[in-house]
Amino acid sequence: MAERAGSGRKHQVEDTVMRDLLRVPVGARVSLSSYDASATPGGATAPRSKTDGLEAVARMGVPLAGLQERLWAASTAGDRRRVLLVLQGMDTSGKGGTVKHVASLFNPVGCRVRPFTAPTPEELEHDFLWRVRKRLPHHGELGIFDRSHYEDVLIGRVRELAPRSEIESRYDRINEFERSLTDDGVTVVKCFLHISYEEQRRRLLRRLANPRKLWKFSPADIEERALWPAYQEAYEIALERCATDAAPWYLVPADRKWYRNWAISRLLLEHLKAMDPQYPEPDFDVEACRRRLQEEG
Amino acid sequence: MAERAGSGRKHQVEDTVMRDLLRVPVGARVSLSSYDASATPGGATAPRSKTDGLEAVARMGVPLAGLQERLWAASTAGDRRRVLLVLQGMDTSGKGGTVKHVASLFNPVGCRVRPFTAPTPEELEHDFLWRVRKRLPHHGELGIFDRSHYEDVLIGRVRELAPRSEIESRYDRINEFERSLTDDGVTVVKCFLHISYEEQRRRLLRRLANPRKLWKFSPADIEERALWPAYQEAYEIALERCATDAAPWYLVPADRKWYRNWAISRLLLEHLKAMDPQYPEPDFDVEACRRRLQEEG
Numbered sequence: 225m226a227e228r229a230g231s232g233r234k235h236q237v238e239d240t241v242m243r244d245l246l247r248v249p250v251g252a253r254v255s256l257s258s259y260d261a262s263a264t265p266g267g268a269t270a271p272r273s274k275t276d277g278l279e280a281v282a283r284m285g286v287p288l289a290g291l292q293e294r295l296w297a298a299s300t301a302g303d304r305r306r307v308l309l310v311l312q313g314m315d316t317s318g319k320g321g322t323v324k325h326v327a328s329l330f331n332p333v334g335c336r337v338r339p340f341t342a343p344t345p346e347e348l349e350h351d352f353l354w355r356v357r358k359r360l361p362h363h364g365e366l367g368i369f370d371r372s373h374y375e376d377v378l379i380g381r382v383r384e385l386a387p388r389s390e391i392e393s394r395y396d397r398i399n400e401f402e403r404s405l406t407d408d409g410v411t412v413v414k415c416f417l418h419i420s421y422e423e424q425r426r427r428l429l430r431r432l433a434n435p436r437k438l439w440k441f442s443p444a445d446i447e448e449r450a451l452w453p454a455y456q457e458a459y460e461i462a463l464e465r466c467a468t469d470a471a472p473w474y475l476v477p478a479d480r481k482w483y484r485n486w487a488i489s490r491l492l493l494e495h496l497k498a499m500d501p502q503y504p505e506p507d508f509d510v511e512a513c514r515r516r517l518q519e520e521g
Numbered sequence: 522m523a524e525r526a527g528s529g530r531k532h533q534v535e536d537t538v539m540r541d542l543l544r545v546p547v548g549a550r551v552s553l554s555s556y557d558a559s560a561t562p563g564g565a566t567a568p569r570s571k572t573d574g575l576e577a578v579a580r581m582g583v584p585l586a587g588l589q590e591r592l593w594a595a596s597t598a599g600d601r602r603r604v605l606l607v608l609q610g611m612d613t614s615g616k617g618g619t620v621k622h623v624a625s626l627f628n629p630v631g632c633r634v635r636p637f638t639a640p641t642p643e644e645l646e647h648d649f650l651w652r653v654r655k656r657l658p659h660h661g662e663l664g665i666f667d668r669s670h671y672e673d674v675l676i677g678r679v680r681e682l683a684p685r686s687e688i689e690s691r692y693d694r695i696n697e698f699e700r701s702l703t704d705d706g707v708t709v710v711k712c713f714l715h716i717s718y719e720e721q722r723r724r725l726l727r728r729l730a731n732p733r734k735l736w737k738f739s740p741a742d743i744e745e746r747a748l749w750p751a752y753q754e755a756y757e758i759a760l761e762r763c764a765t766d767a768a769p770w771y772l773v774p775a776d777r778k779w780y781r782n783w784a785i786s787r788l789l790l791e792h793l794k795a796m797d798p799q800y801p802e803p804d805f806d807v808e809a810c811r812r813r814l815q816e817e818g
Contacts, residue, residue: 300736324629327630333634335629337630425814432807439598442805446814503732504736506736506738513743
């Protein structure tokens with residue numbers, strides 16, 4: 225694991241631990257307007273420019289893929305651990321782009337992407353966590369949620385899709401649910417992609433100006449945008465009530481796509497390094513198998 | 522669509538249609554021993570070396586990703602079409618490697634990888650196609666099956682996991698099933714990764730020699746290898762009986778990984794080009810939306 229810069233000794237530039245830097249403090253008030261969505265926090269560890277950022281991410285490709293393979297290999301010998309990356313953010317905040325980017329760093333066989341759209345009639349007949357439980361990553365996998373159970377306290381709250389008392393009860397149920405996941409070996413990494421109101425406007429206009437991006441746009445996006453303050457408040461409440469030691473929230477400035485991609489890759493790298501999965505020891509006679517194959521020839 | 526080389530006119534090297542070249546003829550007898558697993562068919566279209574092959578695949582990345590995005594975009598406007606890539610082959614034939622390679626060319630959001638291992642007790646209580654139906658790609662997606670319903674006429678036949686009459690009845694049921702898929706807008710691309718007995722031996726020995734690959738090896742692999750002739754026969758029967766016009770089988774020489782990756786990428790490119798999905802026309806007033814956003818500023 226990278227250590228937080230301590231001594232500042234010469235020739236020893238130590239890495240900033242992004243997990244510490246971006247983590248939403250447990251129990252603290254969150255005011256999103258006090259976070260600059262175009263910032264690139266991370267000190268000397270963070271890249272300074274788009275070019276730097278792309279290179280830094282490319283350098284993470286090999287260690288990330290290696291750790292994922294070890295996680296997967298370990299699962300074949302009974303290691304129950306897995307990772308769940310939860311992505312939340314306003315429209316155009318880059319959830320889809322992050323999925324594309326993150327998944328490209330991993331072996332797709334062990335990478336389970338699950339988008340959450342409006343619940344189906346069948347899903348609505350069940351508790352809001354029912355459909356979430358069905359889409360969890362299996363042992364050894366990296367699961368990525370593009371939106372998640374948090375929608376039920378975000379759009380659910382803003383659009384009053386359930387009685388207020390039901391909404392209010394969900395925060396604790398989410399915390400219990402996530403706690404049960406971590407108890408079962410799931411490393412939960414929740415990232416809020418923080419973009420500014422102005423950046424969303426630019427991105428929506430870009431979609432409207434590009435015939436190849438037009439299909440991503442819906443006039444409903446403008447209606448949702450009109451509720452921006454209510455959504456920001458709903459996010460603040462979710463971050464405040466559901467930032468736990470078991471399943472922390474990370475607040476990722478996302479106006480700059482290259483920074484967002486770097487920061488999330490880095491968070492995953494730090495978590496996977498801390499998990500330190502190991503190739504299993506063979507439970508069979510390797511030499512005997514090798515001889516048998518060699519003697520064929 | 523690329524056209525088959527016709528005139529051989531100077532300065533006009535036309536592309537070989539790999540769909541025609543690798544397709545198992547409908548109704549013909551198949552003798553796997555007559556196919557060289559280390560061959561690299563494709564005439565001037567096929568790469569000649571590993572370096573060539575890697576470059577040729579890289580060049581397909583942009584058009585493949587573009588076609589996939591169009592397929593996905595079209596699905597948001599009601600286009601029901603999707604692609605199902607079925608990968609079958611002996612142990613070590615490179616199904617996992619192909620998945621990794623193919624999925625890396627596409628946006629993971631629209632790419633659904635489904636491995637089929639031994640059926641669970643619940644799955645065994647149902648018809649053999651039950652679990653397959655549940656894992657089909659959705660509209661706009663590329664689904665990849667790493668093994669498939671064909672296992673039920675391969676290991677199922679060789680290991681006599683069901684009565685012979687049941688096994689015999691499955692070929693027709695597979696054909697009906699696949700026909701129903703194509704009727705419903707699924708382009709089914711079935712690839713048999715053909716490796717030689719000697720190449721499997723080399724690959725197994727390589728796993729045994731590499732501590733990082735040891736976990737992929739099981740002594741059971743040697744037991745299965747002992748049944749090589751029975752498996753080859755089971756494959757021949759499956760290819761013969763289930764190569765249909767609706768859902769053709771492609772026989773891909775797979776001793777050379779770079780050729781295998783190139784050929785399968787190429788087959789997907791040809792199919793996607795033939796499908797020719799289109800970005801949907803906007804069903805809303807683009808100019809009005811743009812004005813509304815611009816007037817905000």
